[in-house]
Amino acid sequence: MGKLTTQGMSRLTAAGTVPNLDNAIEALAALKAIHVVDYSGDEDGLKLGKPNPSSEGIGRNLNRYRSVISQITTSDIKVPLEAKPIRLKMAADLPSLVDEMLTSSDRIDAIEAEQGAIAEEASALETLKPLGIDLDLLSGYEGVTVFVGNVSGAPATKKAAGDGIAIIGGDKKKVAAVFCRNENAPTVQSALDDADFSSLTVPVGEGDIGARLSDLAARNQDLSNEMDDLQSELDTWGENNGASLQGGVELLERDMAIALGPVKVATSEHTFVLDGWVETSRSDEVKAALSETCLYVETEPFKITPGGGGHGHHGPELEMPPIKFADRHTSKPMELITDLMGRPSYGKVDPTLFMFFTYPLFFGLMLGDMAYGFMTMGVGYALYRAKGHDETMMLAAKFLGYIGLATVFFGYLYGEFAGFEILPHGSCDIGTIVSAHACEAAHGQWHWTASEAPAWATWPTIFYPNGGEFHWSTSELSFFAFAGIEHGLPFGAAFSYPFHRVTMASVGGNLEDLILLTIYLGVFHTLLGLAIGFRDSWLYGDSHGNVGPAVAFFDKGSWIAILVGGFLFAYAFLGMKGDHGQGYLDFLSQMQLIGIIIACSGVLMLIYASYKYHGMPLAIAAMLGPIEGIGMMSTVVSYVRLFAVGIVGVKIAETGNHMLYGQMEDGHGTGMVGLINDLSHQDVSGFILAAILLPMILPFVLKILKVDIPQLSFKMQLLAGFVISGGLGFAFGVGSSIFLLIVLFFGWLVVQGFAWLLGVVSPNIHAARLHLVEWMKQFYEVLGEKFSPFGFTARTVEVEQ
DSSP states (O other), X not given: OOTTSOOOEEEEEEEEEGGGHHHHHHHHHHHOOEEEOOOOSOSTTOEEOOOOTHHHHHHHHHHHHHHHXXXXXXXXXXXXXXXXXXXXXXXXXXXHHHHHHHHHHHHHHHHHHHHHHHHHHHHHXXXXXXXXXXXXXXXXXXXXEEEEEEESOHHHHHHHHTTSEEEEEOSSSEEEEEEEEGGGHHHHHHHHHXXXXXXXXXXXXXXXXXXXXXXXXHHHHHHHHHHHHHHHHHHHHHHHHHHHHHHHHHHHHHHHHHHHGGGGSEEOSSEEEEEEEEEGGGHHHHHHHHTTTOSEEEEEEOOEETTTEEOOSSSSSOOOOOBOOOOOSTTGGGHHHHHHHOEEOTTSOOTHHHHHHHHHHHHHHHHOOHHHHHHHXXXXXXXXXXXXXXXXXXXXXXHHHHHHHHHHHHHHHHTEETTEEOSOEEEESSTTOOOHHHHHHTTOOEEEEOOOSOGGGOGGGGGSGGGGOOOEXXXXXXXXXGGTOOSSOGGGOOOEESOOTTSOGGGTOOHHHHHHHHHHHHHHHHHHHHXXXXXXXXXXXXXXXXXXXXXXXXXXXXXXXHHHHHHHHHHHHHHTTSOOOHHHHHHHHHHHHHHHHHHHHHHHHHHHHHHHHSOOOHHHHHHHHHHHHHHHHHHHHGGGHHHHHHHHHHHHHHHHIIIIIOOEETTEEOHHHHHHHXXXXXXXXXXXXXXXXXXXXXXXXXXXXXXXXXXXXXXXXHHHHHHHHHHHHHHTTOHHHHHHHHHHHHHHHHHHHHHHHHHHHHHHHHHHHIIIIIIGGGTOOEEEOBOOOSSOOOSSBOOOO
């Protein structure tokens, strides 16, 4: 199988003698090439294998190690450690160190439990303290019953006590102790209940309550000090032994997996039988490795039976092999997207390679801003630096790099940086002409209007021809003159460089062109999915077991016909409303007729496919066929989100730039730009303004240089800088303007951050939806089980060979 499908699989059967079972399991782990099929235990004469006796001891040690590791702080190990030194330490002093830490951990648990009891007792004593009675006087009488609890009011409590004694204390929340003879206790209790009496538990003890509270506080402090010492010991222990402990846990987990390996295997009194799957390309390697511990090793390539899958050797029910992606490097990060849906059916097309091209394309089309693209790539790089040792995180970092690079490319094409349009706009002195080429052909003059973006945002213009005062469009092409298209591309498609997506075509922009291009992308992308489905149905059949060219023609070909016919009809219908010559109108009329014929043929094919291959009654198929056919339109139109999502993000950033960053217009400014201009008229020059703002800038400089001020956190430094800068501003008579300038600056940063965050999240959601829902539904079947070979991947310790 190639890059467009998954790895070819072979069924493995191996058998050997029981004494060699443990060695065979170790060989499996070393190979990490066999997806073991767990024995189900339903065959006579065979039973599940027994775990290695060492599993109990390994399990106990593993639980101890895990218990300790949960108590300490460990750091990420980016480069796997060597296994041999960890093994030696596990055989030497690591077990005793673990026992020592378990003792400390148990003591910490005991301290926490005792502190909880102290807190509970102290809370009860604080409630009883207003009574002013020694603790031992509140209980322990033979002929007297004592009721202690909270009451709502003193008069009702005293009345309830009758001829007994009621002692009441407290201000807002009153507490009472009522003493009465035992024979009067039921009557007093009933009266107290009517007085909203709430009973309290009296702690065991004697003497003054205040003294007891002092003793408890002292004991609690002693326990806290002891806990701090123990925690300090744990932290020091973690710094010295944390890496070894993490490595020990991983090695024990591997040992446990090997010790429990026999339970996956069928055994008899003297033999074992191993069943599994192996990549066909590694069959010879696996057979050679297992031949040392097994008497019989055989692999059989899995062959797909069209319409039914493949042939196995476990009875009439088909058992499909697990799915392993093709070996790939550059496009591997896109497997993260494919796995969101699940593994594809064996033998059918794996969409990962296609998404390597289309997913970044869709994302870049939507976000399309150089600054945000660089930020996305920066996040990907930071993730790679921090978590690149983990395979999933490494793939995620590369994925961010891909979509970030696509964003930079389209940002360059659009001429956008941090929400600013950085390129000059051109216009012709002949008002009806919006193309530079057409203006030149009409002997007009093409004029350039400079961008209003700030200088720091326009630096990328050095990478454009003539500093951005350049415009090329496909309207200048005449490649299709033979088809009656004097200039431009068929079907009204238009590309230009630069491509101004936020500007209407009437003023020289490409907004309408982008909408049209997204629809055409939808048609092409959907057709690609249907073509893949056509291939899969022809070669391997559908989920109902139907297979062959006829199935592909009616089941997938019907949708292709509906899509192509519908597109031709829609284009011709809309195109006939334009101002065209009679010859072109006649051509569109013929296209419209051809489109109707193809689309109607597709609907008839769909009705037949629903009846013939999907078991739908003919009458129902005839009713649903046209309805389902029309549904193809919504699939294509949904691709317009490639335009809409991007425009929304642009407008958010643009609004923040206009209102908060600001600009100068006719001598008047808005936002920060206008405020700085006003300050310049108040004799606050650039140097003075920088000096005033220096206290606000300094915390960021210290942060970048990694200089810590122990007495002041970063937040406190910012607050102090804000106050000092404002104070300096008041000294120059512009304090309110300085405060406003700082607020506008941070507000602008927040808007930029929000625009970028929304620009990363929202386009990803919509790009994923277009691929996983609109595109994959044309061909994808989630039937595959992930290929999980028995063996180990290094996390903190190298895999032993």
